[in-house]
Amino acid sequence: MPGTNLDFPARLRAAGLRPTRQRVALARLLFEGGHRHVTAESLHVEVKTAQMPVSLATVYNALNQFRDAGLLREVVVAPGRSYFDTNTGHHHHFFVEPDGALHDFPSDKVTIAGLPAPPKGTRLSRVDVIVRVRR
Amino acid sequence: MPGTNLDFPARLRAAGLRPTRQRVALARLLFEGGHRHVTAESLHVEVKTAQMPVSLATVYNALNQFRDAGLLREVVVAPGRSYFDTNTGHHHHFFVEPDGALHDFPSDKVTIAGLPAPPKGTRLSRVDVIVRVRR
DNA sequence: TGCAGTCTTTAGAATTGTTCTAAAATTCTT
DNA sequence: AAGAATTTTAGAACAATTCTAAAGACTGCA
Incomplete structure (x- = not known):
């Protein structure tokens, strides 16, 4: 790096x-x-x-x-x-189900549209996307 | 219901x-x-x-x-x-950080585009979106 | 309905992941 | 190098969950 x-x-x-x-x-x-x-x-x-x-x-x-x-x-x-x-930048994760392996993927290409507004009295902290996959 | x-x-x-x-x-x-x-x-x-x-x-x-x-x-x-x-349909979650409260939101309006293909040898199981918010 | 056979419940012990404690060791400032 | 503050450590403690094996409940069949 x-x-x-x-x-x-x-x-x-x-x-x-x-x-x-x-x-x-x-x-x-x-x-x-x-x-x-x-x-x-x-x-x-x-x-x-x-x-x-x-x-x-x-x-x-x-x-x-x-x-x-x-x-x-x-x-x-x-x-x-x-x-x-160790990657603290914007990215999301694949989680491989039985074995517990994790893989990053960058969030550059990912767009999430239509998220509702945070419940009132709260402010957004982070959006986590976990793509769960199986062998 | x-x-x-x-x-x-x-x-x-x-x-x-x-x-x-x-x-x-x-x-x-x-x-x-x-x-x-x-x-x-x-x-x-x-x-x-x-x-x-x-x-x-x-x-x-x-x-x-x-x-x-x-x-x-x-x-x-x-x-x-x-x-x-108890909601087993398609939806995602708000998670309110210090207190641990969870709220559903429907996935109808939410679109996620640009997700990478699952790692080879795996098939998609589920996509979880967790919107973390703070008071 | 009664009974065997199978599955379920239970209390408590065991396991797992994580944090706490207080004493010993290390690091920082001078 | 000495003193003060922080960190490390082994082991105990803790929290969430699972396991164990004995007792109880459900089911199908006579």
């Missing part, structure tokens, strides 16, 4: 987070390659495999902090499990 | 479910009035209040069976909690 800052300590600091060893390691795994989807559990396995043990609680803390800081977006598609998406 | 069958034992039987006392009681609460959204917990409170005690496990069983039988639709909008919707 051109223009992406690979200096993770700096990026974390810019987001108001101390660049601890653990957070830098997780940020590297999350943001070094292309966009990805992880769960706390999957990221925990990954970071352990990468010889960089980080406790599960820290993985949860970091994911929540990264999300709050706008570095990640939380995607709710399946009951009882939260996915986090 | 005109045309709706209020003979719950018959409806359950038609869905391949034995019309037990508990299932009939739950079906009555769910389908007697207009469309509704419930969680297992909320329905459990309701059925207890209605002097018709049904164990929480049975509420979970019934909701899952009703969903599998096509009488209910499961809606995933918030992490760690499943909503069930």
Whole structure:
């Protein structure tokens, strides 16, 4: 991704987070390659495999902090499990039903027309489109 | 709702479910009035209040069976909690963010254009649109 | 109607995903 | 390097849901 800052300590600091060893390691795994989807559990396995043990609680803390800081977006598609998406831009998701795989698709080409106005007293926050598919 | 069958034992039987006392009681609460959204917990409170005690496990069983039988639709909008919707027709949802309230809106007027084709090897199952709003 | 056979309910235990706690370790400022 | 503030951690706690196995209810058939 051109223009992406690979200096993770700096990026974390810019987001108001101390660049601890653990957070830098997780940020590297999350943001070094292309966009990805992880769960706390999957990221925990990954970071352990990468010889960089980080406790599960820290993985949860970091994911929540990264999300709050706008570095990640939380995607709710399946009951009882939260996915986090490194793509924070406008886009939507395919969700492959039995296996739980998630794929992004850009929202450029997608147009949604005829949405009703938000209930009064509320303002629009986000529109999520989840295209559920089966094998 | 005109045309709706209020003979719950018959409806359950038609869905391949034995019309037990508990299932009939739950079906009555769910389908007697207009469309509704419930969680297992909320329905459990309701059925207890209605002097018709049904164990929480049975509420979970019934909701899952009703969903599998096509009488209910499961809606995933918030992490760690499943909503069930008595409206099984084509429609989408408003989700009011801090309080967790859900509102249906019909999909008649809504058009979604430009969706990409499903990943190969998969076929479309459903498109969910969740309009998240905040107070 | 009575009875066997099958399915359902139930309370409580178990499981799963996530958050909390309080002590130890790390990071930041000086 | 010292002190203050934040973070990490293991394990406990928690919340939502599912499982277990014993007791109860529904069904079909005599």
